[in-house]
Amino acid sequence: MLPPDFYQSPTLTLARSLIGKVLVRAHEGRQLKGRIVEVEAYHQDGDRAAHSYSGQTRRNAVMFGPPGFLYVYFIYGMHYCMNVVTEEDGVGAAVLIRALEPLEGIETMRALRGPQIKTRDLTNGPAKCCQAFAIDRKADGWPLNGSQLFLEDSEPLATNPIGTSKRIGITKSTELPWRFYVKDNIFVSKHPQAIL
DNA sequence: GCTACGATGACCT
DNA sequence: GGTCATCGTAGCA
Numbered sequence: 158m159l160p161p162d163f164y165q166s167p168t169l170t171l172a173r174s175l176i177g178k179v180l181v182r183a184h185e186g187r188q189l190k191g192r193i194v195e196v197e198a199y200h201q202d203g204d205r206a207a208h209s210y211s212g213q214t215r216r217n218a219v220m221f222g223p224p225g226f227l228y229v230y231f232i233y234g235m236h237y238c239m240n241v242v243t244e245e246d247g248v249g250a251a252v253l254i255r256a257l258e259p260l261e262g263i264e265t266m267r268a269l270r271g272p273q274i275k276t277r278d279l280t281n282g283p284a285k286c287c288q289a290f291a292i293d294r295k296a297d298g299w300p301l302n303g304s305q306l307f308l309e310d311s312e313p314l315a316t317n318p319i320g321t322s323k324r325i326g327i328t329k330s331t332e333l334p335w336r337f338y339v340k341d342n343i344f345v346s347k348h349p350q351a352i353l
Numbered sequence: 354g355c356t357a358c359g360a361t362g363a364c365c366t
Numbered sequence: 367g368g369t370c371a372t373c374g375t376a377g378c379a
Contacts, residue, residue: 197360206360216375234372236361253360284361326360 160203160333167224168243168250172198173337175241175252176319179260179309182290187265189290191257191280192311195338195345197324199240201249205329209249219298220249227306229287229297236284237293241301255283255325255336257290258344266290282346317341322349 163169175193182189199207208217208230219228220242228240228251240251257280259266266279266289280286287293292306299306320340323331325347334352338345 199360208360211376214376230360231374232359233361234359234374236372238360240360255360282362324360328359 158202160330161200163334166198166200168198168200168252169335171224171241171243172196172252172335173319175254175308176337176339177311179311180254180257180290181307181309182262182292183305184262184265184291187262189262189265190260190309191286191290192260193254193256194258194342195254195256195336197253197255197337198243198335199251199253200244203330204333204335206324206327206331206333207249209251213249217249220251222246222298225301227292227296227299227301229292229294231294232284237287238283239287239290239292239296253283254286256281256338256344256346257286258339258342259289277343281344321352323352325349 175196178193180191180193201207201209209220213221219226223246224242226242228242229237231237240253242251244250259279267274269291270279270289280289301308317339320338321334322336324336
């Protein structure tokens with residue numbers, strides 16, 4: 158199966174539309190907020206880097222469920238990463254949240270990440286986002302419009318257009334231009350060659 | 354049952 | 367630039 162069309166796939170459209178949205182986490186009586194500034198798309202069709210590429214398992218089951226839910230997985234023996242499920246029931250696809258711009262609850266994020274962590278290092282990476290937002294295995298399957306986690310409507314990006322590049326940290330299907338980020342935003346995790 | 358490895362991050366030079 | 371901590375998962379026997 159070939160990868161889906163770049164401009165018509167719901168997953169790729171949603172990946173781009175998530176850029177600039179504000180993620181809100183209610184944690185122990187406080188609100189944590191961060192603007193999404195970097196994401197990557199993963200899809201069962203033609204994307205050998207996707208966890209869903211080889212079919213449904215217990216770990217990736219949420220990816221194959223309905224859209225609008227959180228898929229959280231454990232990686233490298235110590236980190237969690239969070240994704241937004243993007244396609245209809247039965248299709249395994251999701252968007253990885255790779256970086257956030259901290260907006261509110263920064264001291265709580267620092268308490269979760271480490272007291273000496275600089276603000277710009279709190280959430281500039283997928284596992285950092287999970288740690289700063291207190292997201293772990295328990296959040297696998299959470300709705301994205303629930304009481305503990307939701308997306309807030311936000312102003313469209315005034316300046317800073319969206320950049321596109323290859324994805325980071327994978328060894329398969331590396332050619333797919335499925336990473337999206339806010340150009341010139343200091344909270345973006347890394348800066349590979351821009352494509353568009 | 355066994356084993357290789359990964360959608361990472363922290364720390365070092 | 368490089369090293370490595372650490373373990374769940376998937377694939378295979």
